[in-house]
Amino acid sequence: MSRVKLHGVLNEMLQPQFISDGCPNGLQVEGKETIHKIVTGVTASQALIDRAIELKADAIFVHHGYFWKGEDPCLVGMKKQRIASLLKHDINLFAYHLPLDVHPTLGNNVQLANLLGIEQIENLEEGKFSIALKGRFKTALTPQELARRLHEVLGKVPLLEQVQKPLINTVAWCTGGGQKYIDLAASQGIDAFITGEVSEQTIHIAREMNIHFYAAGHHATERYGAKAVGEYLAENYGVDVEFVDIANPA
Incomplete structure (x- = not known):
């Protein structure tokens, strides 16, 4: 599945253009053009990224991504490390916040x-x-x-x-x-x-x-929306999808 095709499928499904949100919804970090393996999860934490790298994923789909309204836009510290990991391994990051809730x-x-x-x-x-x-x-x-x-x-x-x-x-x-x-x-x-x-x-x-x-x-x-989207993609588009649950007591 191509990156462009996946992005189109997700946008058609989740319709982010109709929902006002505090972050950009859709493709947040661009990676490789062809996607064979997708990891889904709740939050694009370093732990989730590291697991996606281990699983040789081409894309990550999450509910909580990056670039929230009002946050410091500088790519330093934790944010720099996360994005550097994605870019180094050419992994696409797709994130949908309120569109996934509703x-x-x-x-x-x-x-x-x-x-x-x-x-x-x-x-x-x-x-x-x-x-x-x-x-x-x-x-x-x-x-x-x-x-x-x-x-x-x-x-x-x-x-x-x-x-x-x-x-x-x-x-x-x-x-x-x-x-x-x-x-x-x-x-x-x-x-x-x-x-x-x-x-x-x-x-x-x-x-x-x-x-x-x-x-x-x-x-x-909020574990179940990203998991359900992944199962839908696997069933309807034949792409390999794995849900990874990074434990969080909050």
């Missing part, structure tokens, strides 16, 4: 919903590209039952701020650092909100707006 079948949010058994999925926000989603469980869960399900699915014990509601029928969620959406979820009368991270004020909001809150890990909740 994709209706392969995205981080819908993939997490599938794993948790959430049904009747809708946008939490108005508009075509809602970053957060909402839905229902087929059978209501207690707060502790949902905590156990998250642990079983993600392999990480979530932080739970439990309120007075005895059962959870409705749930909203946003993978990664989506704790700011708890206000919107609570204002819609939703029973529980799941995300990756927690801020100090999030706990007060949960308590005062009577909504169960779960922080299940930024990395843990």
Whole structure:
């Protein structure tokens, strides 16, 4: 598969041109023209790059890439080392942030919903590209039952701020650092909100707006979009794809 072809397939699938983001989406570092092996992962860390080199990958596809808005643009230190490794081994880096979160079948949010058994999925926000989603469980869960399900699915014990509601029928969620959406979820009368991270004020909001809150890990909740995209590419384009999970407790 050519680099140009892969870039076109990813852009057509994820439609980054329609989503305002804090980083460039698409091909961030250009490598070799022909791609036989792709490594997918959550973040383009040095550990992921090193593993891609070991696997003789021609391209890396991630959710968290480089060149974030407001960051120092100078190629020094850690950033220099990462990019130097990619260039030395002629590895392409493709990164898609919010477009990967919101994709209706392969995205981080819908993939997490599938794993948790959430049904009747809708946008939490108005508009075509809602970053957060909402839905229902087929059978209501207690707060502790949902905590156990998250642990079983993600392999990480979530932080739970439990309120007075005895059962959870409705749930909203946003993978990664989506704790700011708890206000919107609570204002819609939703029973529980799941995300990756927690801020100090999030706990007060949960308590005062009577909504169960779960922080299940930024990395843990965002492992599944990049993996799903890789599986799609392997199935539909015959390219060799391997998902590499670099452990991160955050």
